[in-house]
Amino acid sequence: MSDIVLETKDLGISFGGLHAVQNLNLKIRKRQLYGLVGPNGAGKTTVFNMLTGVYAPTTGSFYLEGEELTGKKQEIINHKGIARTFQNIRLFNNMSVIRNVMVGLHNQPEFKCNPFTSMFRLPGYYKSEKKMRERAKEILRIFNLEDERNNLSCNLPYGKQRKLEIARALATNPKLLLLDEPAAGMNPHETEDLMNIIRYIRDNFDMTILLIEHDMKFVSGLCDEVTVLNFGTMLAQGTPAEALNDPEVIKAYIGG
Amino acid sequence: MSTILDGLSLGAIYALIALGYTMVYGIAKMLNFAHGDIIMVGAYAIFVTLASTNLLLALVVSILLCAVTGVVVEKLAYKPLRSASPLAVLITAIGVSYFLQGTAQLIFGSKSQPITLPSLGSIQIGNFQVELRTVITLGVGALLMVGLTLFVKCTRTGRAMLAVSEDKGAAQLMGVNVNRIIMITFAIGSTLAACASFFYLLQIPSVSPTLGAMPGIKAFAAAVIGGIGSIPGAMVGGVLLGLVEKICTSIPVLNPYTTAIEFGLLIVILLVRPIGLLGVRRREKV
Numbered sequence: 001m002s003d004i005v006l007e008t009k010d011l012g013i014s015f016g017g018l019h020a021v022q023n024l025n026l027k028i029r030k031r032q033l034y035g036l037v038g039p040n041g042a043g044k045t046t047v048f049n050m051l052t053g054v055y056a057p058t059t060g061s062f063y064l065e066g067e068e069l070t071g072k073k074q075e076i077i078n079h080k081g082i083a084r085t086f087q088n089i090r091l092f093n094n095m096s097v098i099r100n101v102m103v104g105l106h107n108q109p110e111f112k113c114n115p116f117t118s119m120f121r122l123p124g125y126y127k128s129e130k131k132m133r134e135r136a137k138e139i140l141r142i143f144n145l146e147d148e149r150n151n152l153s154c155n156l157p158y159g160k161q162r163k164l165e166i167a168r169a170l171a172t173n174p175k176l177l178l179l180d181e182p183a184a185g186m187n188p189h190e191t192e193d194l195m196n197i198i199r200y201i202r203d204n205f206d207m208t209i210l211l212i213e214h215d216m217k218f219v220s221g222l223c224d225e226v227t228v229l230n231f232g233t234m235l236a237q238g239t240p241a242e243a244l245n246d247p248e249v250i251k252a253y254i255g256g
Numbered sequence: 257m258s259t260i261l262d263g264l265s266l267g268a269i270y271a272l273i274a275l276g277y278t279m280v281y282g283i284a285k286m287l288n289f290a291h292g293d294i295i296m297v298g299a300y301a302i303f304v305t306l307a308s309t310n311l312l313l314a315l316v317v318s319i320l321l322c323a324v325t326g327v328v329v330e331k332l333a334y335k336p337l338r339s340a341s342p343l344a345v346l347i348t349a350i351g352v353s354y355f356l357q358g359t360a361q362l363i364f365g366s367k368s369q370p371i372t373l374p375s376l377g378s379i380q381i382g383n384f385q386v387e388l389r390t391v392i393t394l395g396v397g398a399l400l401m402v403g404l405t406l407f408v409k410c411t412r413t414g415r416a417m418l419a420v421s422e423d424k425g426a427a428q429l430m431g432v433n434v435n436r437i438i439m440i441t442f443a444i445g446s447t448l449a450a451c452a453s454f455f456y457l458l459q460i461p462s463v464s465p466t467l468g469a470m471p472g473i474k475a476f477a478a479a480v481i482g483g484i485g486s487i488p489g490a491m492v493g494g495v496l497l498g499l500v501e502k503i504c505t506s507i508p509v510l511n512p513y514t515t516a517i518e519f520g521l522l523i524v525i526l527l528v529r530p531i532g533l534l535g536v537r538r539r540e541k542v
Contacts, residue, residue: 106432
């Protein structure tokens with residue numbers, strides 16, 4: 001129990017008569033890199049949407065470090081420590097790179113200062129604003145985005161936009177990071193770079209990461225454990241080698 | 257020269273109101289047609305408190321009352337409809353507008369009543385005699401707009417506002433409390449409307465329940481001309497519309513057609529540039 005970061009118990013959701021996800025049981029331990037894989041339409045992103053409060057699950061429950069968060073509001077879940085990226089990139093396009101990250105830092109107590117201080121621009125305001133900027137730069141440095149910090153995020157190349165999304169999510173200081181197809185559309189070189197960054201985040205932030213990915217080389221090279229979904233139900237669970245070679249899984253991917 | 261200054265100060269009034277429309281649209285993605293009536297609320301607040309106290313206190317009361325009205329309207333009427341269709345919200349806004357007008361009519365009657373503001377006189381700038389109210393309107397209006405721009409650009413809340421206006425869902429998932437941001441937006445918009453109502457009374461010193469309708473609709477036009485959702489757009493649109501109005505009324509031939517020309521301008525601009533002067537074309541993401 002002690003080192004389990006995320007636990008889901010029979011988590012499920014139906015839209016009308018469609019059971020998009022059923023009886024999902026995950027146990028993700030601290031510092032684990034956990035993969036969620038499965039064919040298109042298997043319900044992977046739906047799982048993310050439940051874990052971040054976009055959808056309220058219709059059955060089951062989930063717990064972050066033992067605290068139940070089922071059906072809580074999105075910003076509450078984020079404050080409790082689950083942050084995510086999106087399958088189709090959703091950056092704040094018309095804001096600079098560093099500001100995107102600063103929005104992520106927005107609600108952390110260490111950068112709070114009372115409205116009075118910020119309205120009248122007292123020294124405390126500049127101090128906390130400066131602290132926030134420094135922190136944002138630090139995070140960007142991890143992703144090699146520091147030199148791009150004053151560019152508009154919509155002008156970044158695709159691979160860098162993906163990295164910026166992870167940086168923004170990391171800025172909210174989560175306990176669990178959800179990455180929705182982080183390597184989608186990246187070239188092999190960028191994918192390699194991304195794998196190193198993800199490992200770096202785990203090692204330096206003690207981060208637990210749950211990721212959805214179609215690139216099996218990426219998954220088996222990075223993840224300690226995977227769960228395979230198909231039509232909303234769990235097909236297999238285990239180490240990448242075990243789960244991906246499961247006959248059921250091969251059948252689901254190739255058909256037949 | 258004095259026409260231009262009058263136009264600019266009327267433009268500043270329109271711009272202040274237009275900012276309320278455009279901010280609410282940018283952040284809550286709704287057209288708040290009751291915004292014009294907030295001006296009326298502010299005007300009556302000044303009218304009532306001025307009878308017993310001085311002008312400064314009346315202004316404070318008016319600003320507070322407007323901010324509270326804006327926030328309460330948002331909480332009671334719009335918040336329950338956050339996920340409803342835009343048309344339902346639009347109709348609700350029109351309903352709120354009539355509700356506010358009706359309430360004012362019940363309390364104060366439907367006749368317009370004159371209000372006596374301390375006369376401000378005029379000052380000499382170079383060779384020109386300029387009325388002080390014009391200078392005040394222009395100065396304070398400009399100050400408010402600069403302040404708002406700085407607020408949005410440089411503060412945490414401003415940054416959160418920009419984030420919400422770009423992608424509400426993503427902002428929420430990054431820990432921004434969207435409901436709080438929308439509430440703040442309404443409070444700021446209504447505060448600006450309260451200031452506008454004072455400047456409006458300086459120009460036309462009488463109050464009536466439908467006082468907010470015309471400046472409201474013109475400021476809405478100004479917001480659309482500038483590109484709704486864009487803060488600098490609302491300022492540019494407001495000033496442009498104010499200038500056109502004052503120039504038209506100063507030319508005897510055009511005077512009767514002033515309003516037609518203003519809204520004609522709106523149509524022409526929308527034909528040429530449907531997103532408004534400073535609007536941003538948004539890519540729809542699939």
